[in-house]
Amino acid sequence: MASIGKIARRTFLIGSAAIAGGVAFGVWRYKTPYDNPLESDLAEGEAALTPYVKIDANGVTLITPRADKGQGAYHVQAALIAEELDVDLDQIRVDPGPPDRAYWNTALSAEAADFMSPGEGVMNRLAGGAADAMMKFIGLQITGGSTTVPDGFTKLRQAGASARETLKLAASEQTGTPVAQLTTKSGQVILPDGTALPFTELAAIAATLDPVQDVALRDPSQWRYIGKPMQRLDIVAKSTGTQDYGIDAHVPGMVHATVLLNPAQTGSLRDYDATDALNMRGVKAVLPITGGLGIVADNTWRAFQAAQAIKAEWGPAPFPADMQDHWKRLSDSFTDGAQDSRKRDDGDVEAALTGDVIEAEYRAPYLAHAPLEPISAIVRVDDDAVEVWTGTQIPRFIQANIARITGVDADKVTVHVLMMGGSFGHRLEDEVVKQATEIAMQMKGTPVKLTYSREEDMMHDFPRQIAMARARGKVEGGKVTALDLGIAMPSVMASQMGRQSLSAPGPDSQIVAGAWDQPFAIPNKRVTGYRAEGLAPISSWRSVGASSNGFFYNAALDELIHAAGADPLQERLRLCDDDRARKVLEAVAEMSSWDGPTPSEGKGRGVALTYSFGVHCAEVVEVTNTPDGIRIDTVWTAAEVGTVVDPVNFENLVQGGVIFALGHAMNCEITYTDGVADQWNFDSYPGMRLNQVPQIEIRGLENGDTVHGIGEPPVPPAAPALAGAIFAATGTRLREMPFNKFVDFV
Amino acid sequence: MELTVNGHKHEVDVEDDMPLLWVLRDELKISGVKYGCGIAQCGACTVHIDGEAVRSCQVAAADVWGAVTTIEGLGTPDALHAVQAAWIEHQVAQCGYCQSGQIMQAASLLAENPAPSDADIDDAMSGNLCRCGTYSRIRAAVKTAAKNLQEA
Numbered sequence: 001m002a003s004i005g006k007i008a009r010r011t012f013l014i015g016s017a018a019i020a021g022g023v024a025f026g027v028w029r030y031k032t033p034y035d036n037p038l039e040s041d042l043a044e045g046e047a048a049l050t051p052y053v054k055i056d057a058n059g060v061t062l063i064t065p066r067a068d069k070g071q072g073a074y075h076v077q078a079a080l081i082a083e084e085l086d087v088d089l090d091q092i093r094v095d096p097g098p099p100d101r102a103y104w105n106t107a108l109s110a111e112a113a114d115f116m117s118p119g120e121g122v123m124n125r126l127a128g129g130a131a132d133a134m135m136k137f138i139g140l141q142i143t144g145g146s147t148t149v150p151d152g153f154t155k156l157r158q159a160g161a162s163a164r165e166t167l168k169l170a171a172s173e174q175t176g177t178p179v180a181q182l183t184t185k186s187g188q189v190i191l192p193d194g195t196a197l198p199f200t201e202l203a204a205i206a207a208t209l210d211p212v213q214d215v216a217l218r219d220p221s222q223w224r225y226i227g228k229p230m231q232r233l234d235i236v237a238k239s240t241g242t243q244d245y246g247i248d249a250h251v252p253g254m255v256h257a258t259v260l261l262n263p264a265q266t267g268s269l270r271d272y273d274a275t276d277a278l279n280m281r282g283v284k285a286v287l288p289i290t291g292g293l294g295i296v297a298d299n300t301w302r303a304f305q306a307a308q309a310i311k312a313e314w315g316p317a318p319f320p321a322d323m324q325d326h327w328k329r330l331s332d333s334f335t336d337g338a339q340d341s342r343k344r345d346d347g348d349v350e351a352a353l354t355g356d357v358i359e360a361e362y363r364a365p366y367l368a369h370a371p372l373e374p375i376s377a378i379v380r381v382d383d384d385a386v387e388v389w390t391g392t393q394i395p396r397f398i399q400a401n402i403a404r405i406t407g408v409d410a411d412k413v414t415v416h417v418l419m420m421g422g423s424f425g426h427r428l429e430d431e432v433v434k435q436a437t438e439i440a441m442q443m444k445g446t447p448v449k450l451t452y453s454r455e456e457d458m459m460h461d462f463p464r465q466i467a468m469a470r471a472r473g474k475v476e477g478g479k480v481t482a483l484d485l486g487i488a489m490p491s492v493m494a495s496q497m498g499r500q501s502l503s504a505p506g507p508d509s510q511i512v513a514g515a516w517d518q519p520f521a522i523p524n525k526r527v528t529g530y531r532a533e534g535l536a537p538i539s540s541w542r543s544v545g546a547s548s549n550g551f552f553y554n555a556a557l558d559e560l561i562h563a564a565g566a567d568p569l570q571e572r573l574r575l576c577d578d579d580r581a582r583k584v585l586e587a588v589a590e591m592s593s594w595d596g597p598t599p600s601e602g603k604g605r606g607v608a609l610t611y612s613f614g615v616h617c618a619e620v621v622e623v624t625n626t627p628d629g630i631r632i633d634t635v636w637t638a639a640e641v642g643t644v645v646d647p648v649n650f651e652n653l654v655q656g657g658v659i660f661a662l663g664h665a666m667n668c669e670i671t672y673t674d675g676v677a678d679q680w681n682f683d684s685y686p687g688m689r690l691n692q693v694p695q696i697e698i699r700g701l702e703n704g705d706t707v708h709g710i711g712e713p714p715v716p717p718a719a720p721a722l723a724g725a726i727f728a729a730t731g732t733r734l735r736e737m738p739f740n741k742f743v744d745f746v
Numbered sequence: 747m748e749l750t751v752n753g754h755k756h757e758v759d760v761e762d763d764m765p766l767l768w769v770l771r772d773e774l775k776i777s778g779v780k781y782g783c784g785i786a787q788c789g790a791c792t793v794h795i796d797g798e799a800v801r802s803c804q805v806a807a808a809d810v811w812g813a814v815t816t817i818e819g820l821g822t823p824d825a826l827h828a829v830q831a832a833w834i835e836h837q838v839a840q841c842g843y844c845q846s847g848q849i850m851q852a853a854s855l856l857a858e859n860p861a862p863s864d865a866d867i868d869d870a871m872s873g874n875l876c877r878c879g880t881y882s883r884i885r886a887a888v889k890t891a892a893k894n895l896q897e898a
Contacts, residue, residue: 070841241778
């Protein structure tokens with residue numbers, strides 16, 4: 001093993017450790033001279049290993065700490081390791097690994113830098129970026145923000161490369177053949193005479209060697225996996241019903257539970273009568289928990305039925321009862337006192353906005369995440385240990401929360417991260433685990449499987465933010481010359497972090513995300529964020545702030561371009577001040593053979609570009625105005641991601657992102673009446689179904705020098721491109737989502 | 747009561763009105779069939795009864811009128827049904843949670859209509875929700891499966 005003195009100056013260093021019958025390779029974390037909280041549980045000079053590769057007699061296991069909610073994360077992470085390790089993807093197993101602070105997500109902290117601004121005690125003591133340190137401090141083994149690929153792109157390949165070279169060194173020691181004469185292939189070291197030594201047989205020797213460091217990563221021209229179409233590791237299981245998800249997990253002796261929560265999100269339980277429920281077949285208990293009741297039975301359906309038989313009296317919602325007051329809180333927030341940020345103030349907006357000023361107001365509703373798998377968790381509480389099985393993006397938070405609820409030490413809380421049937425941000429929350437824990441504490445030693453009904457899941461989702469924008473602008477000489485955009489919304493970071501007992505000091509960059517940093521050089525441009533208080537609790541929804549702001553910014557820009565008499569795509573190109581963004585716009589122009597917003601009678605086209613999560617993504621939407629309503633015919637999408645790691649998954653994620661965005665922009669909203677969500681199931685919240693799905697052409701551009709994820713960037717530009725197309729086809733300007741309040745879709 | 751599922755007879759002791767979905771999942775531990783909505787709005791629970799696609803969340807246990815086939819009985823990783831093979835070829839799944847239901851619906855469609863038009867596919871498959879938005883690949887996979895079944 002490497003000594004600590006040798007490694008102290010490195011960014012990260014590959015280490016190894018002997019395990020039963022083999023070796024593990026990974027990244028060392030170590031105690032350093034400054035106070036790095038990541039290592040606070042280590043004594044000076046001690047080190048701990050975060051394994052990414054484990055090799056023993058049973059084979060090669062790749063550790064993929066970013067959770068898989070359907071985006072192919074396990075597959076991509078495994079491919080990055082395998083690219084350098086020289087194993088075939090059908091030779092390996094993947095394991096999401098245990099929750100561990102060392103699996104911190106460096107890419108997400110860069111995105112979150114603004115809301116975690118310095119100023120709080122512990123962070124001021126830290127060298128380096130405050131937000132980065134904060135992320136280490138709370139140990140965010142988080143999957144989110146399209147960060148899986150950027151976070152792992154170098155780290156995972158380096159782990160694979162060092163493991164490969166160390167295995168060659170082991171083969172050299174065993175056979176006396178110089179390392180330079182050894183090659184590797186398909187999980188084996190190959191000797192000059194063709195003899196193949198399996199990695200599994202070299203593992204024990206490798207464990208005794210100093211891991212080989214600073215191995216040059218392979219040139220992209222040598223890549224076998226990255227950039228090539230690959231068969232996803234989970235594709236056979238997911239096509240044969242043999243993929244188990246969290247909701248399918250079974251622990252011996254478990255009982256089936258559900259919850260009946262105050263229909264008004266986060267409201268209290270005042271009184272209840274469970275007499276009828278307790279007399280129903282299979283019902284074992286009705287137990288009070290925070291905000292409602294846990295119903296325990298011997299079958300999920302029996303628990304659901306019993307929940308319906310309970311009479312309960314509930315407290316009021318701790319937010320406005322009706323939508324009129326939600327919108328009023330937003331419209332009342334455009335004040336100096338509620339200003340959260342003004343990250344953009346170019347030229348002289350006040351001076352420019354005189355004379356014929358164009359003004360408009362835009363709205364975006366609350367939206368549910370509604371992944372198709374309802375949330376669930378199994379929890380068993382014992383006197384001195386807790387075990388959890390659940391699909392989650394935040395295993396470290398779950399450990400901490402269960403420790404707080406039960407009094408059991410966090411390191412005695414075992415979290416098994418299971419495959420997720422979608423998330424879109426839903427599984428960045430852990431209420432279901434907290435509730436299962438509260439139930440399990442009342443029946444110690446029994447594993448409690450808590451499954452939400454669809455209705456409980458949708459009513460008690462923490463939705464996407466509601467938001468409102470006000471735009472003022474000016475055009476002169478056929479050009480857009482001024483845009484003043486104010487955006488009011490509640491702070492998603494304050495709401496989400498608040499549920500984790502964390503403060504989010506400073507401005508929330510999500511309030512202006514997808515708007516303040518767009519690549520258009522309008523001479524007078526100002527973007528101001530306003531924080532609305534007292535609204536319904538909210539959470540991160542696929543593309544977060546940009547999901548509403550991409551619409552606001554592009555819709556306002558479209559109105560100004562129209563007033564200027566310019567072409568929506570050509571004027572965006574003229575204003576564009578970023579080469580990568582320009583190439584993305586040029587790509588969709590070429591793909592769609594762009595020739596103006598009205599290609600023929602009855603058809604309309606719109607275009608939008610949003611820069612979010614480090615990615616410029618542009619979309620052109622074409623619609624036909626039929627006698628029965630608007631039909632979306634084709635969407636052309638281009639995105640600049642630096643490197644497309646897996647072209648198949650890339651296409652699937654971009655197409656899915658476009659469909660997700662269009663379906664919600666057209667058909668979905670969450671509204672509240674008397675503090676209760678009006679939408680409980682997919683009959684009133686349909687998303688998009690197959691009959692509405694357009695042709696979707698995609699192109700990934702690889703001009704940047706970094707690598708970006710693609711889960712979220714296709715979402716923000718879809719709604720404004722659709723609104724632009726509908727305007728071109730019908731003359732109707734849509735300023736509020738969902739659009740089906742104003743036009744019919746076929 | 748007695749149920750035949752994937753060729754095996756099972757004796758179950760459940761309420762007459764327990765939906766087939768929950769008999770399969772919680773009593774028989776057959777988990778390829780999924781719960782998504784409980785009100786026939788998502789199609790994740792689609793199974794075949796005597797070859798016909800039905801929403802198992804809407805079929806009471808006492809009303810099951812024939813042999814039940816779930817995704818596990820349609821084909822296995824070692825012996826794929828043509829629809830499953832097409833789903834793998836096109837790498838349809840993202841999260842995959844809806845795909846059991848999508849595949850069972852598509853298999854039923856192709857059994858009735860070996861050469862469906864685009865409109866036929868839209869009509870038959872629009873009751874099956876996919877929140878990840880894999881619809882473009884679903885369309886392509888149904889066409890590939892139809893072609894392969896016709897050539898078989």
